[in-house]
Amino acid sequence: MTARMKSLLTMLGVPVGVVGIILLLVVPVPAPLLDLLIIVNILFALVILLTTMFAKKPLDFSVFPSLLLVATLFRLGLNVASTRLVLGEGYAGEVIAAFGHVAVGGSLVIGAVVFLILIVIQFVVVTKGAERVAEVGARFTLDAMPGKQMAIDAELNAGMISEQQAKERRAEVAAEADFYGAMDGASKFVKGDAIAGIIIIIINVVGGIALGMLQRGMEIGEAVETYTLLTIGDGLVTQIPALLMAVATGMIVTRSTSDQEMSSQASKQLSQSQMALMIAGCAALVMALIPGMPPIPFIVVGVGLIIASRRIAAGEKRAEAAKRIAEAMPPAPSGDTTEDLIEQMRVHALEIQLAPDLVDLVSGQSDDLLARVKALRRTVAAELGVVVPAVRTRDSIELPRSTYAIRVAGVEVGRGTAPSGRLLALGDGLEDVPGQATVEPVFQLAGKWVPAEMRHAAEMAGATVIDRVSVIVTHLSAVINQNAARLLSREDVRVLTEGVKQVNPSAVDELVPNVLSLAEVQRVLQGLLAERVAINDLPRIYEALSLRANQSSDPEGLIEAARTALGPALVAKHLDDGVLRVVMIDPALEQSMLEGLRPSEHGTQIVLDPSRIEQVIAALADTIRSVDSRGIAPVLVCAPALRPAVRRLAGTQADGVAVLSYQEATSAGSRIETVGVVRVSETIAA
CATH class of the missing domain: 1.20.5 (Single alpha-helices involved in coiled-coils or other helix-helix interfaces)
Structure with a gap:
C-alpha cells in the first residue's frame, strides 16, 4: 500500500502542482501561504541549478526544459499573487518585506540601483547568452544527426555492434536532438520571464503609488517609500530564482559530454x-x-x-620518476621451460599486430579494441555458426608507425593504418577538410584520416566518420569471413558436434563416428564456409549428411547434400523484395559443359578446349558486370551436377558471384526473375 501511494503521489505530483499554479493566477493567497510558496520557489530553483552542476552530460537531466516551463509559470503565478497583495493591502508577507529592507539598506536609491543592476545582469548577460548558446547547440546537433546515424549504420553493417546496441544509439542520438531542440525553445521562456518581471515591477511601483495617494490618502513620499520597498522585495524574491534558472539554462546547454561532473572536471582541467x-x-x-x-x-x-x-x-x-623507474626495471626473464618454449613456438590462429604507437587502442576500457573484438566474435558466431578462436593482440616494432597487421595461422592477410588522434572520413566533398588521403582497406573507398577535432567539419561535408577501432574491427571482420574455413579447427568441430548432441542426439549418433569421421565432417563444414554458407543449422546439416553418406562419402556430394538441405536459407539472403534475380547459362552451352564434366581428386571439373573455357569465363564476367551496372545483384544458377565446377570456374572471375543449383533456387518457393543469360557465340566457339 505504501509503494502504491508513493507511486500515485509521484504520478500526480506535477499535474496537481500545475493546477495549483493556475489557481495562483485567479485565487487570492494569504500572506503566510505566499511566504511559504516564495521559499519553495527559491529552493526549487537552487536545486535545479545544483543538479545541472552535478549532471555528467546534458541528457542526464533531459526533463530540464519541462521543469523550466513549470518553474517560469510558478514564478509568474507568485508575481500575480504578490502584486494582488501589494496593491490591495500594502503588505505582501514577511519574506518580501525582509528582502526589501535588506536590498534597500537604508536608502531607496541604493536599493533601486542594486535591483536594476540585478535585472541587467539577468536579462542582458545570462539570459541572452543562454538563448544564443541553446540556439547554436540545437542547430549544430540537428546538422550532425545524419552523420551520426550513418556511423551507427556503418558499425552495424560491419558487425561491430548488435541490432539492440544500434537501436539504443539511434535512440540516444534522437534524444539528444530532441533535447537541444527543446532547449532552444525553452530558452525563450527565460527571456520572456525576465521581460515580464520588469513590466510587473513597473506596474507595482506606478500602481502602488497611485493607489496609496488616491485611495489611502498617503503623502507622495510615504507612498513612494512604502510601495517601492515592497516592489523591490517582490522583485528580488522572483528575480533571484529567475536568475538561478537562467544560470542553470546556460550551464546545461554549455556542458559537453563527460564522465565527470562539472566540479571535478573544472578542478582537473584548471x-x-x-x-x-x-x-x-x-x-x-x-x-x-x-x-x-x-x-x-x-x-x-x-x-x-x-x-x-x-x-x-x-x-x-x-x-x-615512477615512470622512469618502471622503464628502467629489467624485463621479467622469459621462461625456458619446455612449456614456455612450446607456447613461444605456437602459431596463433588469429592475431592482430600493432605498431608501438597504436598500443593505446588496447586500453582496457569498455570501448577499446579488445572489447570490440569480443563483440565481433559473438556476432560472427551468431551469423556463421563458427566459434572464432581467441584473437591474440600484441605490439610489433617491425611495423611502420600507425600500422596494424592481421595474421591468420601466422601468415599476414591484411594490413592498414590507424593514425593516433585521427578519424577516418569516407565520402565526397572532403577537399576542404585537412587530412591524409587514404583508401579504406575493406571496401576500397577513398577517404581521409582527419584530425579528431575536425569531426564536425567532416560530417558537415557529408562524410561518414569512423573511429580507429571501428576501422580495425571492420577489417578483422572481413578477414574472418574470408578465412572462416581455415579458422574452423578439428577441435571446433568436436565442440560443435557435442553441442548438437545435447539437443538432437539422434542426428549425431547416426553420423559420427559410425558413418563419417570427425575429419570428414570438418571437411564438409569447411567447404560450406568457403562458399560463405552459414553452418549454424547443424542438426539439419548432419541429417542431410547421414542420408548422403549411406550412398557415398565423396566430399563434393556431401557438401551438395548439405546445401540442398539449407536451400531456403541460401536463397533468402539473395532475395530482393521477395524476388530472386538470376543469371542463367544458355541451354546449349550448359549441355556442352555437362558433356565435358569429369571427376578429379579435387572435385568435378569441366574439361573443354582451353579457348572455349576462356570464352565461357569472359562471357560470364561480362554478363555479371552488365547486370551489376543496372544496380542488380544477381546469382548464377545452373544444373545441380554443374554447380560445384561452375562455382570454381566463376569464383574469381565474376567478383565472387553466388552460384546456386536449380534445385536450391526453387527450394524457397520465391518468384524467380531472369536478368541475364551467359552465351558464347557458336562462330567463335567453333
Missing part, C-alpha cells in the same frame, strides 16, 4: 598547467606593489596560487 598558476601568482604579487593597491589581498591570493603551482609540479615530478 590544475593541468602548473606554469599558468605560477605566472598568475607572480602577477598578483607584482600588483600588490602598485601604489594605492591593498597589498594583503593580492599577497594572500598570489602566495596561494604559487603554493598550488609548486604542488602540481611536485606531483608531476613524482609521476615522471
Whole structure:
C-alpha cells in the first residue's frame, strides 16, 4: 500500500502542482501561504541549478526544459499573487518585506540601483547568452544527426555492434536532438520571464503609488517609500530564482559530454598547467606593489596560487620518476621451460599486430579494441555458426608507425593504418577538410584520416566518420569471413558436434563416428564456409549428411547434400523484395559443359578446349558486370551436377558471384526473375 501511494503521489505530483499554479493566477493567497510558496520557489530553483552542476552530460537531466516551463509559470503565478497583495493591502508577507529592507539598506536609491543592476545582469548577460548558446547547440546537433546515424549504420553493417546496441544509439542520438531542440525553445521562456518581471515591477511601483495617494490618502513620499520597498522585495524574491534558472539554462546547454561532473572536471582541467598558476601568482604579487593597491589581498591570493603551482609540479615530478623507474626495471626473464618454449613456438590462429604507437587502442576500457573484438566474435558466431578462436593482440616494432597487421595461422592477410588522434572520413566533398588521403582497406573507398577535432567539419561535408577501432574491427571482420574455413579447427568441430548432441542426439549418433569421421565432417563444414554458407543449422546439416553418406562419402556430394538441405536459407539472403534475380547459362552451352564434366581428386571439373573455357569465363564476367551496372545483384544458377565446377570456374572471375543449383533456387518457393543469360557465340566457339 505504501509503494502504491508513493507511486500515485509521484504520478500526480506535477499535474496537481500545475493546477495549483493556475489557481495562483485567479485565487487570492494569504500572506503566510505566499511566504511559504516564495521559499519553495527559491529552493526549487537552487536545486535545479545544483543538479545541472552535478549532471555528467546534458541528457542526464533531459526533463530540464519541462521543469523550466513549470518553474517560469510558478514564478509568474507568485508575481500575480504578490502584486494582488501589494496593491490591495500594502503588505505582501514577511519574506518580501525582509528582502526589501535588506536590498534597500537604508536608502531607496541604493536599493533601486542594486535591483536594476540585478535585472541587467539577468536579462542582458545570462539570459541572452543562454538563448544564443541553446540556439547554436540545437542547430549544430540537428546538422550532425545524419552523420551520426550513418556511423551507427556503418558499425552495424560491419558487425561491430548488435541490432539492440544500434537501436539504443539511434535512440540516444534522437534524444539528444530532441533535447537541444527543446532547449532552444525553452530558452525563450527565460527571456520572456525576465521581460515580464520588469513590466510587473513597473506596474507595482506606478500602481502602488497611485493607489496609496488616491485611495489611502498617503503623502507622495510615504507612498513612494512604502510601495517601492515592497516592489523591490517582490522583485528580488522572483528575480533571484529567475536568475538561478537562467544560470542553470546556460550551464546545461554549455556542458559537453563527460564522465565527470562539472566540479571535478573544472578542478582537473584548471590544475593541468602548473606554469599558468605560477605566472598568475607572480602577477598578483607584482600588483600588490602598485601604489594605492591593498597589498594583503593580492599577497594572500598570489602566495596561494604559487603554493598550488609548486604542488602540481611536485606531483608531476613524482609521476615522471615512477615512470622512469618502471622503464628502467629489467624485463621479467622469459621462461625456458619446455612449456614456455612450446607456447613461444605456437602459431596463433588469429592475431592482430600493432605498431608501438597504436598500443593505446588496447586500453582496457569498455570501448577499446579488445572489447570490440569480443563483440565481433559473438556476432560472427551468431551469423556463421563458427566459434572464432581467441584473437591474440600484441605490439610489433617491425611495423611502420600507425600500422596494424592481421595474421591468420601466422601468415599476414591484411594490413592498414590507424593514425593516433585521427578519424577516418569516407565520402565526397572532403577537399576542404585537412587530412591524409587514404583508401579504406575493406571496401576500397577513398577517404581521409582527419584530425579528431575536425569531426564536425567532416560530417558537415557529408562524410561518414569512423573511429580507429571501428576501422580495425571492420577489417578483422572481413578477414574472418574470408578465412572462416581455415579458422574452423578439428577441435571446433568436436565442440560443435557435442553441442548438437545435447539437443538432437539422434542426428549425431547416426553420423559420427559410425558413418563419417570427425575429419570428414570438418571437411564438409569447411567447404560450406568457403562458399560463405552459414553452418549454424547443424542438426539439419548432419541429417542431410547421414542420408548422403549411406550412398557415398565423396566430399563434393556431401557438401551438395548439405546445401540442398539449407536451400531456403541460401536463397533468402539473395532475395530482393521477395524476388530472386538470376543469371542463367544458355541451354546449349550448359549441355556442352555437362558433356565435358569429369571427376578429379579435387572435385568435378569441366574439361573443354582451353579457348572455349576462356570464352565461357569472359562471357560470364561480362554478363555479371552488365547486370551489376543496372544496380542488380544477381546469382548464377545452373544444373545441380554443374554447380560445384561452375562455382570454381566463376569464383574469381565474376567478383565472387553466388552460384546456386536449380534445385536450391526453387527450394524457397520465391518468384524467380531472369536478368541475364551467359552465351558464347557458336562462330567463335567453333
